[in-house]
Amino acid sequence: MTHFTRTTRRAAIGAIALAAATLSLGAAAQAYPTKPITIVVPFSAGGTTDILARLVGQYLTTELGQPVVVDNKAGAGGNIGGALAAKAPADGYTLFMGTVGTHAINAALYKKMPFDHVKDFAPLSRVANVPNLLVAHPSQPFKTVPEMIAYAKANPGKINFGSPGNGASPHLSGELFKSMAKVELTHIPYKGSAPAVSDLLGNQIAIMFDNMPSVIPHVRSGKLRAIAISTAKRSPELPDVPTIAEAGVPGYEAVSWFGLFAPAATPKPVLDKLSTALSKVLANPEVQKKISAQGGETVNETPAQFAAFIRSETTKWGKVVKESGATVD
Structure with missing residues (x-):
């Protein structure tokens, strides 16, 4: 067998393997979800992040046909839960309810972060401004x-x-x-x-x-x-x-926001399915009414819009941290 033939054969085998993997991934994405989904909340139960995650999870359960449960992992200003979610398998079964803290403030406040809030996550949509x-x-x-x-x-x-x-x-x-x-x-x-x-x-x-x-x-x-x-x-x-x-403090303004993320390497078909389901949940008048009753404002945006918003918030809050002199105790 000539070198050319061996090379061609290896290339063909590689192409077949790639096609099989692609088909397998596509089939898995089509079938998704086939088991319960977890939303990691980086603060304790009872707080706003937890309240919103449980509300969204309840309605996502209906949209996706699988139970959506909340897992509270508090500590380090949200960094413990953030690191856990960032390192979770990127298969769509672990999501993260992020906040202005985990995805805009902490990068400026902490000298060392256990995750990169931009590179390690795929944004789905903001959920609410509060x-x-x-x-x-x-x-x-x-x-x-x-x-x-x-x-x-x-x-x-x-x-x-x-x-x-x-x-x-x-x-x-x-x-x-x-x-x-x-x-x-x-x-x-x-x-x-x-x-x-x-x-x-x-x-x-x-x-x-x-x-x-x-x-x-x-x-x-x-x-x-x-x-x-x-x-x-x-x-x-x-x-x-x-x-x-x-x-009495002219010019003062501060708003909290909350949004849903998946690990960065999650397959696009899975992200698309999650994004579509979340958009339906946030467009639901019942959900909007419940968020409003809590003093919040529902936000329903595309992943691209959410990503752009995070970039602007990172810049804004980075300046606030620097000017205020805030430090981690």
Whole structure:
């Protein structure tokens, strides 16, 4: 057998193997999903990330015909769960509910990241934008932003503010407030929103800047006092609560967002199926109503639009981290 013949034969075998692999991949993608899907949530149960993941998972179960379950992996400002999801098999059976923290803030806040928030993930769509609410225990001696600023200046470092963790948007909301209002607040990070809210309800910490879904039930029940909202406009859910900007810190604005991702190497046919299913879920009036009731705004976009948004947010929050001087405790 000549060298040319051997080479041709090897090339033919390689082409056949490639075609078989492609057909196999196509068949697998067509059949997907054939087993339960997990959404990794990088914060503890009960927080906004968890609430949104469970809501989306419930409706994705209907669209995809397989159970969608939530796996909470809290810690390191979302980095523990992010690293787990980034390194999971890229087969469409492990998804990740990312946040402005995991996919815009942490890259600037942490000196060493366990994953690359752009290269290691395939964005599917943002799910919701959510305001952060500045809330206090009712026993605190201030009811408004000016009163809180005055108290903080008279008692430097005495006001403790909790957050779901270092690098989460509520943490940065607090750091931005400290910088713009020129006050000293003491940051107390937790492994998720739920334990922080629990301590706030028990008056172990004085205030929180937290996503509205996590605290709005306690505001409505009177267990927490809403002082101001982080967005440029007031929320329809709490129309009497002023924005931080109009209440005494002009120009202040901070918004949390949440979105669904898959590991970067997930096959395109699987990503397409996931993207189509997610788009249907986010277009569902029931889902939109439930997100709105939590104080959030549903977002339904293409993977390309979400990717572009992440790039712009990374730039924006990188500047905020630098200017505020925020660091990981």
